[in-house]
Structures are given as C-alpha cells and as structure tokens.
Amino acid sequence: MRPGLSFLLALLFFLGQAAGHLGDAGPPIPSPSFSTFPGVDSSSSFSSSSSYNGSSGSGGSVSQLFSNVTGSVDDRGTCQCSVFLPDTTFPVDRVERLEFTAHVLSQKFEKELSKVKEYVKLISVYEKKLLNLTVRIEIMEKDTISYTELDFELIKVEVKEMAKLVVQLKESFGGSSEIVDQLEVEIRNITLLVEKLETLDKNNVLAIRREIMALKTKLKECEASKGQNTPVVHPTPTPGSCDHGGVVNISKPSVVQLNWRGFSYRYGAWGKDYSPQHPNKGLYWVAPLNTDGKLLEYYRLYNTLDDLLLYVNARELQITYGQGSGTAVYNNNMYINMYNTRNIARVNLTTNTIAVTQTLPNAAYNNRFSYANVAWQDIDFAVDENGLWVIYSTEASTGNIVISKLNDTTLQVLNTWYTKQYKPSASNAFMVCGVLYATRTLNTRTEEIFYYYNTNTGKEGKLDIVVHKMQEIVQSINYNPFDRKLYVYNDGYLLNYDLFFLQNPQ
Numbered sequence: 083m084r085p086g087l088s089f090l091l092a093l094l095f096f097l098g099q100a101a102g103h104l105g106d107a108g109p110p111i112p113s114p115s116f117s118t119f120p121g122v123d124s125s126s127s128f129s130s131s132s133s134y135n136g137s138s139g140s141g142g143s144v145s146q147l148f149s150n151v152t153g154s155v156d157d158r159g160t161c162q163c164s165v166f167l168p169d170t171t172f173p174v175d176r177v178e179r180l181e182f183t184a185h186v187l188s189q190k191f192e193k194e195l196s197k198v199k200e201y202v203k204l205i206s207v208y209e210k211k212l213l214n215l216t217v218r219i220e221i222m223e224k225d226t227i228s229y230t231e232l233d234f235e236l237i238k239v240e241v242k243e244m245a246k247l248v249v250q251l252k253e254s255f256g257g258s259s260e261i262v263d264q265l266e267v268e269i270r271n272i273t274l275l276v277e278k279l280e281t282l283d284k285n286n287v288l289a290i291r292r293e294i295m296a297l298k299t300k301l302k303e304c305e306a307s308k309g310q311n312t313p314v315v316h317p318t319p320t321p322g323s324c325d326h327g328g329v330v331n332i333s334k335p336s337v338v339q340l341n342w343r344g345f346s347y348r349y350g351a352w353g354k355d356y357s358p359q360h361p362n363k364g365l366y367w368v369a370p371l372n373t374d375g376k377l378l379e380y381y382r383l384y385n386t387l388d389d390l391l392l393y394v395n396a397r398e399l400q401i402t403y404g405q406g407s408g409t410a411v412y413n414n415n416m417y418i419n420m421y422n423t424r425n426i427a428r429v430n431l432t433t434n435t436i437a438v439t440q441t442l443p444n445a446a447y448n449n450r451f452s453y454a455n456v457a458w459q460d461i462d463f464a465v466d467e468n469g470l471w472v473i474y475s476t477e478a479s480t481g482n483i484v485i486s487k488l489n490d491t492t493l494q495v496l497n498t499w500y501t502k503q504y505k506p507s508a509s510n511a512f513m514v515c516g517v518l519y520a521t522r523t524l525n526t527r528t529e530e531i532f533y534y535y536n537t538n539t540g541k542e543g544k545l546d547i548v549v550h551k552m553q554e555i556v557q558s559i560n561y562n563p564f565d566r567k568l569y570v571y572n573d574g575y576l577l578n579y580d581l582f583f584l585q586n587p588q
Contacts, residue, residue: 208244211244212244215237215241219237239340239345241273245273321361321362321563321564321565321566322358322361322467322563322564323467324467324515324516325586326515326583326584326585326586327583327584327585327586328514328515328517328534328583328584329514329517329519329531329547329581329582329583329584330547330582330583330584331547331581331582332531332547332548332549332568332579332580332581332582333579333580333581333582334550334579335550335551335552335570335572335577335578335579336577336578336579337552337575337576337577338387338390338391338575338576338577338578339390339391339575339576340574340575340576341368341370341571341574341575341576342368342370342382342393342396343370343380344574345574346373346574347370347371347372347373347574348375348555348557348573348574349370349371349375349407349456349557349571350368350369350370350371350378350407350557350558350571350574351369351407351408351409351410351557351558351560351571352366352367352368352369352558352560352569352571352576353366353367353410353411353560353562353569354366354367354411354562354564354565354567354569355367355411355412355413355414355431356411356412356413356465356562356563356564357412357413357414358413359413361563361564362564364562364564365383365384365385365411365414365431366383366384366385366386366387366389366390367381367382367383367384367411367416367431368381368382368384368390368576369381369382369404369409369416370574371406371407375457375458376405376406376457376458377402377404377405377421378401378404378405378406378409378418379400379401379402379404380398380399380400380401381398381399381401381416382396382397382398382399383396383397383399383431384396384397399431399434400434401418401429401434402421403418403420403421403427403436404418404419404420404421405418405419405420405421405422405458406419406452406457406458406459406460406461406462407456407458407459407462407557407558407571408459408460408461408462408463408473408558409463409558410463410464410465410470410560411431411465411560412465412469412470412490413490414430414431414432415428415429415430415431415437415490416428416429416431417429417463417470417472417490417493418463419447419460419461420439422447422448423441423447424441424442424445424446424447424461425439425440425441425442426439426440426441426442426461426463426472426493427439427440427493428490428491428493438491438492438493439493440492440493440494442461442472442474442486442495443495444476444477444478445460445461445474445475445476445484446460446474446475446476446477446481447460447461448460450475451474451475451481451505451506452505452506453505453506453508453509453510453511454506454507454508454509454522454523455509455523455555456509456510456555456556456557456558459557459558460474460475461473461474462474462510462511462558464511464512464513464560464561465513465560465561465562465563466512466513466514466515466516466561466563467514467515467516467563468487468513468515468516469487469488469490470487470488470489470490471485471486471487471488471513472485472486472488473485473505473511473513473518474486474505475505479500481504481505481506482500482501482502482503482504482505483501483503483504483505483508483511483518483520483535484498484499484500484501485498485499485501485513485518485535485537486498486499487537497537499535499537499540501518501535501542502542503520503533503535503542507522508520508521508522508533509521509522509523509529509555509556510556510557510558510559511559512559512560512561512568513561514561514563514581515538516536516537516538517534517535517536517537517538518533518534518535518536518537519531519533519534519545520532520533520534521549521556521559523555523556524548526554527550527551527554528548528549528550528551529548529549529550529551529556530545530546530547530548530549531545531546531547531549532544532545532546533545549579551570551572551577552572552573552575552577553572553573553574553575554573555572555573556570556571556572557571557572557573558570558571561581566580566581566583567579567580567581568581
C-alpha cells in the first residue's frame with residue numbers, strides 16, 4: 083500500500099477509537115485486517131466496527147474514493163473487510179486499435195493519392211490529343227476533300243478511348259471535378275462533330291471519289307485498248323492458274339476494318355484460306371499478336387466476309403506457342419513459327435491442335451534476320467498457286483532471303499533457292515505463281531514492290547510498283563490465289579488489294 087493511503091487509514095482507525103470511547107462503553111472491538119488486493123498493503127488494519135464516512139474538509143474526497151462496506155469476523159475474532167480501489171488502468175488495447183486504424187487509413191490515402199497523380203498525367207496527355215483532334219477536325223471542316231473513311235475511323239477510335247478514360251476518372255474521384263467535367267463535355271462535342279461531318283457529307287465527297295475511281299479505271303482500259311502492239315493489263319486470270327506474265331500493278335487499298343482485338347494490337351496477320359479442292363469456300367482468319375508484337379495467342383475464324391465485318395459468328399481459338407506475323411493458312415491448316423525456336427508447325431483449324439512440327443534447317447530466328455520495321459518475323463510463310471512456301475534467312479546466306487518449297491502435310495523441305503536480296507532491307511514479301519515479290523518502305527504512306535525472284539527460272543530483278551497504305555508499318559502480306567488479292571495487316575487495320583497481271587503474248 084502507498085504511504086499516503088496507510089496514513090489515512092491509520093487516522094481513520096484512531097478517530098473511530100476516539101468516537102467509541104466517547105460513546106457507549108462496550109467490549110473492545112477486534113482490529114479488522116484487510117484482505118490482500120493488488121496495490122493494497124495487507125498489514126494495514128484498524129479496530130473499529132463502524133464505517134467511516136467523512137463529510138468535511140479533505141474528508142470529502144475520501145468519501146468519493148470509498149464506500150460503506152459490511153465486514154465479517156473470522157473464527158479467531160478478527161474483523162475483516164475488503165477495500166475496492168477505482169480502475170485507473172491505461173487503455174492500451176484501444177490505443178493500439180486506434181494506431182492500426184490510422185495506419186490503414188494512411189495506406190488507403192497513399193494509394194488513392196498515387197491514382198490521382200497517375201490520372202493527372204493521363205489528363206495532360208489526353209488534353210494534347212484533344213487539341214490535335216480539334217486541329218484535324220478544323221482542317222476537315224475547311225477542306226472536305228481532304229478526309230477519308232479511315233480518317234473518321236481513327237478519330238472515332240481515339241475519341242472512344244478518351245471517353246473511357248473520363249468514365250474511369252469520374253469513378254476514381256467518387257464524384258466529379260471541374261477538369262473531368264470539362265474533358266467530358268469536349269469529348270462529347272467532338273463526337274457529335276465527327277458524326278455530323280461523316281453523315282452530312284454535304285459535298286458527297288466519298289460518293290464522288292468512288293465514281294471518279296470507277297471512271298479512271300474505265301478510261302485506263304480504253305486507252306490501253308488503243309495500242310495494238312503494247313501489252314495491256316489482263317482481266318483477272320482464271321483462279322488458281324498462272325496464265326499471265328507476272329504482277330505489273332496493284333490497286334488502291336480497301337480498308338476492311340480494325341482488327342477485332344482493338345487499336346493496341348498493331349502486329350498480326352490476316353487472310354483467306356485457299357484450298358485447291360474447294361477454292362471458293364475459304365475461311366477468313368484474323369490473328370493479331372499480343373501487344374508485345376511477338377506472341378500469337380488468339381485467332382478468329384469467319385465463314386464469310388460479312389461475318390468478319392459485323393464481328394458475328396466467329397470461332398475464337400487460343401494457342402500459346404505461335405511467334406511473329408509470318409502466319410499463313412492453307413487447306414484448313416494454319417502454319418506458324420513455334421515460340422522462341424526455329425521449329426515450324428501445322429495447326430489443324432478444325433481441332434485447334436498441332437498436327438505436325440518440324441525444324442526448319444539452319445533457319446535464323448528470334449530477330450536475327452527479320453524484316454525492316456517488323457520484329458519476330460524471321461520465318462514467314464506464304465501461299466500461292468503452287469502450294470506452301472517459307473521465306474527466311476540463314477547464317478550461311480549472310481542474311482539474304484532464302485526461299486523453300488514445303489510439303490504442306492509433313493512440312494519437309496522439297497526445294498530451296500538462295501537470293502541476293504538482304505532480308506532486313508525488305509519490309510515484307512509474298513509469293514505468286516512461284517515468284518517472290520519483296521516490298522520496301524518509301525515513306526509513311528507508300529510502299530514499293532521493288533524486287534522479284536522467279537523460282538521457275540532462277541532469275542531475279544528490280545521492280546517499281548507503288549503500293550499505297552493507310553498506316554506507317556506493314557506487318558504482314560498474304561496472297562490468295564483464288565480471288566487474286568493481297569491481304570495486308572497494317573498497324574492493326576485489315577486491308578486488301580487487287581493485283582493486276584501482265585497478259586501473255588497471244
């Protein structure tokens with residue numbers, strides 16, 4: 083027991099004794115002993131049967147600390163009573179809970195603060211994009227002749243991306259803010275303006291362009307027919323035949339649509355299956371690579387072009403071992419380069435399983451000799467009227483293009499030709515009737531078919547056929563022998579071209 087409390091209890095004891103002697107004289111009262119409690123000295127005792135209740139001076143505080151307690155006498159005649167002290171324990175557990183809650187709140191605040199900082203950066207980026215879109219739309223308003231269908235599609239895609247970001251920002255802020263609201267209004271205004279420009283088309287620019295192209299084609303045909311001794315562009319030869327003198331021209335691109343995975347999937351390939359047994363019943367296939375531009379993981383098959391255009395009735399399939407944009411489809415089989423190897427594989431499109439794998443002898447792989455501007459396409463498959471081919475390079479060829487004819491069932495190499503054209507100098511290549519045609523980039527809007535190698539004669543040479551494109555980089559080119567079209571994957575957009583051939587001398 084603390085000294086102050088012992089003194090107080092002793093004082094109370096003597097006051098009680100004095101009161102007993104002044105009152106009725108009686109037998110002596112045994113001294114009470116205190117039961118032991120934490121913080122109480124068990125040796126402190128007093129001999130009084132009366133309870134003390136101070137009422138004056140400092141005794142008022144004592145009455146607040148103590149209350150009347152009924153005592154008891156044990157078998158030895160000792161009076162016992164218990165003293166209960168008030169609970170003044172410090173609330174450690176509540177303080178710990180408070181500290182934990184404060185820590186959790188601090189972590190949440192830091193997380194939300196980092197989100198806000200990230201969104202502030204994105205807002206500045208998209209503000210610049212909005213400014214760029216505004217300038218482009220102003221140009222289109224002033225000169226309606228300068229816009230095309232693809233311009234509208236690109237703007238729509240960008241506006242949709244920004245609209246999605248604004249929704250995310252509003253959800254993150256849990257309400258609204260002046261900057262986000264202003265961005266949302268500007269995006270809505272641009273969307274309405276684009277739709278107005280596209281639907282209004284007050285000068286009928288798009289319709290007139292189509293008419294002009296048709297008239298130009300007819301005019302060229304008339305001019306060509308005037309010369310009796312000059313070779314003319316042959317109408318489309320018989321599907322699957324090589325009754326012509328090679329490619330001499332190519333049409334303007336026809337924009338089919340953006341690939342089904344979206345604008346971010348810039349690398350990939352697409353085309354139409356060719357089967358010699360059923361040449362007019364080919365599937366359309368689209369195989370965008372993942373955003374790393376390397377892994378081929380998902381692809382889609384469509385029975386008709388209308389299904390592809392409407393994104394309906396698609397079979398979406400998954401593989402985990404394809405690499406690069408050099409994919410081709412022939413006779414209901416997809417041919418791919420296996421991931422991180424020089425192995426090639428035939429995938430059955432009906433079952434989506436690997437039917438055959440082979441190692442392509444000495445082939446360079448993993449970006450050793452890929453095309454210019456396109457990574458991971460060291461091994462490039464091609465299909466033409468003669469069957470399945472593969473275009474690649476080896477260390478022995480010092481990076482020059484090597485052409486091999488493959489057995490489309492076993493993937494065994496049947497024959498090989500070595501060219502003098504360095505593969506990384508070409509932007510892409512395709513095969514027509516056993517002739518390799520290579521392209522190169524002239525500028526951001528133009529490619530050129532600049533080189534050929536004829537495996538039938540062993541001759542090679544230069545060409546200068548200009549190929550217009552919609553975006554900067556051509557990722558892949560696939561040829562279909564039945565419709566004589568090139569299927570081009572151009573920075574995520576699906577394009578096709580008609581080829582024109584030299585007529586053989588009669």
